[in-house]
Amino acid sequence: MPTLEEIAKLSGVSRSTVSRVINNDPHVSDPTYKKVMAVVREFNYQPNIAARSLASGHTRVLGLVIPTGVSKLFTDPYFQILIQGVSSACNAHDYSVMLWLAEPEYERRMIKKILNNGLVDGVVVSSMVVDDVIVEALVESELPFMLIGRHPTVTDVNYVDVDNVASAKEIVTHLLRLGYTRVATITGPLNAISGVDRYEGYIEALSSRGIKIDTGLIVEGDFSEEGGYYAMRRLLSQSPQAVFVASDPMAMGAMRALHEAGLSIPEDVALVGFDDIPASARSNPPLTTIRQPVHMLGSVAVKTLIDLIEHPVADLHHIILPTQLVIRESCGVDLIS
Amino acid sequence: MPTLEEIAKLSGVSRSTVSRVINNDPHVSDPTYKKVMAVVREFNYQPNIAARSLASGHTRVLGLVIPTGVSKLFTDPYFQILIQGVSSACNAHDYSVMLWLAEPEYERRMIKKILNNGLVDGVVVSSMVVDDVIVEALVESELPFMLIGRHPTVTDVNYVDVDNVASAKEIVTHLLRLGYTRVATITGPLNAISGVDRYEGYIEALSSRGIKIDTGLIVEGDFSEEGGYYAMRRLLSQSPQAVFVASDPMAMGAMRALHEAGLSIPEDVALVGFDDIPASARSNPPLTTIRQPVHMLGSVAVKTLIDLIEHPVADLHHIILPTQLVIRESCGVDLIS
DNA sequence: CCCGCGATTGGGAGCGCTCCCAAAACCTCG
DNA sequence: CGAGGTTTTGGGAGCGCTCCCAATCGCGGG
Structure with a gap:
């Protein structure tokens, strides 16, 4: 692996000039540029990142933090697609991505490591949990960061999210318009902001149609298939006409419970989800759901973060992506008309 | 963010001594150690990684390369669990992980970046495809690396894998022992080594029982749910008694095709898979399959790699993990006894 | 033909750490 | 009490790059 200095010698120019060439500094004459580039290519020269970072103060590396204490949740395709979105946006901008799956036992130590080690120029945090310590730590540090999913209490930070409340309201309203009146919900974990927001949307949808809330029809889940399954079983005794399940994996579990109980969807119970994971299009019956642009959440977060890093500005970014x-078929068809 | 030098001044010792303290060098007297550590903690000092890397030549960062040209495949829970295994082993050893999802269009450029940028001390490659360019490139570079899944042609490299041939043979043999004779297979993509190996195991199982191979019963899939679905539909006309599907996601697709065709499992067609993804325990009926220790594949790869980095040795590591x-229920019960 | 100015180029001074070697401090024991 | 050894400690010399400033080059106009 040659060094800058060697490339300089080899091409008969100074260190500085080579540095200019590899950094696309315009202050280089065309012949010089070509001469140096030829040598660079011939020796397949790659600048040493550590040296560059040390000298320049930045690394072109972004951290992606997924505080999935619950490894069960990490099986959710959501994260996979998110990672993909982040990764591809980083590739496109010539950044690399450092992945931190924050296991709870390491969390404290990890946060410090993330923030202080100077390894990353910024971080994308898939925030989920309400009392997430990392966000405060991030605020204290001066590291640029983007949240994927808004934070419940800290609002003066950058984030990209979907409108969970409105989307949930929309799909529940759809159910109501189809004529169902006894609409239950399996919520997400209520210590997760998206869990709360989707629940909120459910409440709003019912309320705005003057339907009073029946707490018997509300069961808290945990976003997992298993959780959906058990929640649905509990709901069975209430014989709801329709159920808004706050995530597709839970909806899959709910379907399983329904099938086991010998009930058919949507004839006996209509079901809708939230997320539109790949499996939802192929379930039996195919699931009516809210499509989130998960890949785009990741890539938009990265693009915004990079912009923030390279052109620091004071103003906040609160980006809401459409759903x-x-x-x-799982929601059935119009019962009224 | 204080520097080493500042901590040294603050604690009244030299730069070198602080360096020794933070690197746990035994050549430090106890009082000195305590004195320095107090200052380190007080100022929450974290060594600058870039500087450390530049000076020491290593980074305590491992690269994880997933050359999933096919993003469809990345939805497979396999990768998620693999990533988790890698990540948690890295955490445990105080390494960080750099994630590279190698999209095909970036591949060439990326490989160079990975190998030369000095950002990682070693890489773990989830190799899948037969004609993978990265492995050769890795061999040329002097970067330590571990493959997850053996390479079809290059054998003098380190890898950790399961015995796909033997495992496939085992599960197909199980089918044969149950009394099925007309056993079909939906293979993985035959440009993937695991696809080939599992197919091989299928052939061996039949052959060793003297059953001659019926090519009509062999359909190539692609490891995806979709692929399994279409492959099963093609197989339907051959009315197999049982099918060995080379991956669980494909088996899910095959089940879907079977259900659609009004056939029941295992009464009309028995089905077995390979992988044991979480969904397999909950499918209808639950899927008989081969459990791979995917998480462990990741963590063993990391542990071995770290060992390789920290204690370089010449001998090859070919680690086979048990399945x-x-x-x-999907395979039915003994038809003979 | 010389001055002045913009376009190029060169080189010094670090960035914050590790590593090595030598100096200092401390022991042990004859 | 000092030689000789063993710990500890200190400081210089980089690691390979960027950044800044000064030097050089080239060229048009007076």
């Missing part, structure tokens, strides 16, 4: 109601 | 036949 889409995807109507399939 | 387990998990019998559930």
